[in-house]
Amino acid sequence: VDGTLTEAAQAHLDDLTKPRGSLGRLEEIALQFVRATGCLKPVLTKKKICCFAGDHGVAIEGVSAFPAEVTPQMVYNMLSGGAAINVLASHSGADLDVVDMGVNHDFPETEGLVQRKVGRGTRNIAEGPAMTEAETLIALMAGAGIALSAHEAGYHLLGTGEMGIANTTPATALYAVLLGIAPETIAGRGTGIDDQRLEHKKTVIRRAIEINQLHCGTPLGTLAALGGFEIAGIAGFILGAASVRLPVVVDGFISTAGAVAAMKLCPASSGYLFFSHLSNEQGHRTVMESQGVRPILDLDLRLGEGTGGALAMHVIEGAIRIYNEMATFSSACVAGKEGE
Amino acid sequence: VDGTLTEAAQAHLDDLTKPRGSLGRLEEIALQFVRATGCLKPVLTKKKICCFAGDHGVAIEGVSAFPAEVTPQMVYNMLSGGAAINVLASHSGADLDVVDMGVNHDFPETEGLVQRKVGRGTRNIAEGPAMTEAETLIALMAGAGIALSAHEAGYHLLGTGEMGIANTTPATALYAVLLGIAPETIAGRGTGIDDQRLEHKKTVIRRAIEINQLHCGTPLGTLAALGGFEIAGIAGFILGAASVRLPVVVDGFISTAGAVAAMKLCPASSGYLFFSHLSNEQGHRTVMESQGVRPILDLDLRLGEGTGGALAMHVIEGAIRIYNEMATFSSACVAGKEGE
Numbered sequence: 001v002d003g004t005l006t007e008a009a010q011a012h013l014d015d016l017t018k019p020r021g022s023l024g025r026l027e028e029i030a031l032q033f034v035r036a037t038g039c040l041k042p043v044l045t046k047k048k049i050c051c052f053a054g055d056h057g058v059a060i061e062g063v064s065a066f067p068a069e070v071t072p073q074m075v076y077n078m079l080s081g082g083a084a085i086n087v088l089a090s091h092s093g094a095d096l097d098v099v100d101m102g103v104n105h106d107f108p109e110t111e112g113l114v115q116r117k118v119g120r121g122t123r124n125i126a127e128g129p130a131m132t133e134a135e136t137l138i139a140l141m142a143g144a145g146i147a148l149s150a151h152e153a154g155y156h157l158l159g160t161g162e163m164g165i166a167n168t169t170p171a172t173a174l175y176a177v178l179l180g181i182a183p184e185t186i187a188g189r190g191t192g193i194d195d196q197r198l199e200h201k202k203t204v205i206r207r208a209i210e211i212n213q214l215h216c217g218t219p220l221g222t223l224a225a226l227g228g229f230e231i232a233g234i235a236g237f238i239l240g241a242a243s244v245r246l247p248v249v250v251d252g253f254i255s256t257a258g259a260v261a262a263m264k265l266c267p268a269s270s271g272y273l274f275f276s277h278l279s280n281e282q283g284h285r286t287v288m289e290s291q292g293v294r295p296i297l298d299l300d301l302r303l304g305e306g307t308g309g310a311l312a313m314h315v316i317e318g319a320i321r322i323y324n325e326m327a328t329f330s331s332a333c334v335a336g337k338e339g340e
Numbered sequence: 341v342d343g344t345l346t347e348a349a350q351a352h353l354d355d356l357t358k359p360r361g362s363l364g365r366l367e368e369i370a371l372q373f374v375r376a377t378g379c380l381k382p383v384l385t386k387k388k389i390c391c392f393a394g395d396h397g398v399a400i401e402g403v404s405a406f407p408a409e410v411t412p413q414m415v416y417n418m419l420s421g422g423a424a425i426n427v428l429a430s431h432s433g434a435d436l437d438v439v440d441m442g443v444n445h446d447f448p449e450t451e452g453l454v455q456r457k458v459g460r461g462t463r464n465i466a467e468g469p470a471m472t473e474a475e476t477l478i479a480l481m482a483g484a485g486i487a488l489s490a491h492e493a494g495y496h497l498l499g500t501g502e503m504g505i506a507n508t509t510p511a512t513a514l515y516a517v518l519l520g521i522a523p524e525t526i527a528g529r530g531t532g533i534d535d536q537r538l539e540h541k542k543t544v545i546r547r548a549i550e551i552n553q554l555h556c557g558t559p560l561g562t563l564a565a566l567g568g569f570e571i572a573g574i575a576g577f578i579l580g581a582a583s584v585r586l587p588v589v590v591d592g593f594i595s596t597a598g599a600v601a602a603m604k605l606c607p608a609s610s611g612y613l614f615f616s617h618l619s620n621e622q623g624h625r626t627v628m629e630s631q632g633v634r635p636i637l638d639l640d641l642r643l644g645e646g647t648g649g650a651l652a653m654h655v656i657e658g659a660i661r662i663y664n665e666m667a668t669f670s671s672a673c674v675a676g677k678e679g680e
Binding site (some may be wrong): 016017018019020021022023024025026065066067069070073074076077080081082083084086087088090091092191192280296297298299300301302303307310311314315317318321322325326327331332333334335336337338 | 356357358359360361362363364365366405406407409410413414416417420421422423424426427428430431432531532620636637638639640641642643647650651654655657658661662665666667671672673674675676677678
């Protein structure tokens with residue numbers, strides 16, 4: 001982070017024809033984008049959302065309201081353009097790739113599908129580690145590679161998304177261990193489970209943490225034991241993007257688990273992240289507050305796929321356009337604040 | 341409001357390939373748009389923001405950080421494309437009109453400027469009524485006419501904006517009287533005044549309310565005595581739009597004063613309003629809470645011009661696109677929630 005760069009960007013913002021600071025978070029976002037990219041004249045036109053999909057062995061414990069077949073079904077829905085993320089990515093002008101990190105189904109080669117399958121679903125975290133450390137590293141590398149390809153293809157902003165029935169369970173277990181939060185306080189209803197199933201989900205999460213205790217000595221070990229292929233893919237995607245100073249918009253509850261894993265593996269990656277929205281999934285607020293983050297939007301979304309990230313891209317792009325396109329006081333012949 | 345229409349729209353939302361209610365406020369927004377327009381298949385492509393400008397006699401009391409000449413200077417800045425609202429209107433794909441409701445300056449005929457001048461600035465509310473009731477009615481009619489023209493031109497969504505040095509002072513006075521809120525609790529720093537000037541502003545507002553007490557027996561009388569040409573223009577714009585079921589996105593602190601006046605004049609107009617953002621201007625939160633409204637965005641903006649409304653248009657349009665474009669469970673062959 002370059003002090004001179006920040007000062008120059010701030011001076012530019014203060015010279016735009018508006019009272020100082022009156023564009024609030026838009027100004028903060030523009031500053032962060034400048035710092036992240038290192039460009040005093042930032043460019044933001046090409047955007048891509050990568051939706052990482054994976055299945056979870058723990059689904060067999062009955063922790064979700066939907067059956068596991070829905071993971072591949074929703075991947076097909078995304079590939080044919082019918083899912084929420086297709087609509088919102090298109091609305092934000094972002095390209096969309098669906099990445100098969102580990103769905104329990106073999107997809108034919110399809111436009112828009114990136115094949116990076118590490119396995120056909122993880123193992124059941126209630127009985128042992130979800131992945132080996134080797135599998136986890138492969139998933140991290142796969143995610144990083146996708147970010148690096150996007151960088152080479154000229155993208156200026158990436159967004160995370162995910163699809164994976166039951167994945168709020170591993171995400172909650174990861175938060176509990178990586179951040180030291182009691183899992184009962186952050187376990188939520190996911191796709192919409194009832195009270196009884198929520199109690200059961202909490203029990204499963206506690207069991208998963210207990211049984212994997214010995215594997216959780218490091219961030220990588222924790223990610224392997226309690227994570228998932230798509231969550232590790234997201235963590236790698238973030239690390240790869242950060243390595244080339246490419247900012248990433250983080251979607252909701254699951255994507256944030258990938259982001260927390262990335263920040264535990266490499267704390268400097270946090271400067272490249274825009275947390276898009278406060279999820280309605282119970283627990284996301286606690287996690288965001290623990291990281292000192294105030295997400296950009298708060299729209300009660302709890303869908304994932306990258307939907308909140310797609311919406312936040314409008315705000316981020318607006319911030320960069322403000323920074324780049326507004327007139328300055330001198331150029332527009334507008335009088336400044338009295339006494340300045 | 342048609343119960344069958346709401347039920348049909350809700351049933352459609354519940355059939356989209358996502359857990360029920362998982363798109364939170366996007367679903368609420370789509371429902372409100374359907375109810376407001378009466379269209380079960382809503383269309384939202386053409387959008388327009390109208391930025392109402394006016395000067396205020398009370399500026400002479402020294403209640404603003406900027407001199408009154410800035411009102412016409414900023415109108416020129418908007419007409420040449422350099423203001424924040426130009427950038428954000430363009431970003432949201434909205435057309436922009438600047439409406440001269442009562443600036444203390446004669447503008448040449450210019451593309452993008454709508455001439456509806458009722459006077460060259462209002463009178464000083466600290467000494468008596470800002471406007472006569474006749475002037476106020478003319479301003480209301482002018483605003484309504486602009487909304488009706490936009491309706492005829494095929495716009496599907498309108499946005500309010502304003503420019504007028506010193507206009508947080510009349511807006512605060514209006515809130516105090518129309519909503520029965522102590523003005524000290526909602527008077528804020530506007531474009532950025534210091535503590536001393538803020539105390540002075542509060543004294544001026546109290547004096548304005550006291551001196552105009554006899555004129556404030558009705559909403560119209562209050563709007564005339566304590567409002568402004570651009571605030572009355574916004575109120576009329578909302579009433580005109582509501583009369584043809586055209587939804588309006590309300591910007592921040594000043595625009596909301598126009599909206600509150602409209603709702604006091606005609607309570608049914610509230611169903612057509614989307615409150616775009618929670619302004620960073622102290623007092624807006626109190627006002628929003630008094631109306632039971634949770635604005636769409638919360639980005640610490642305090643600029644006005646329509647900037648928050650322009651950003652919220654992205655979210656509203658996203659909601660309508662979700663409603664119109666997503667696949668349904670049956671069409672996409674996706675399994676539903678277990679037990680449903």
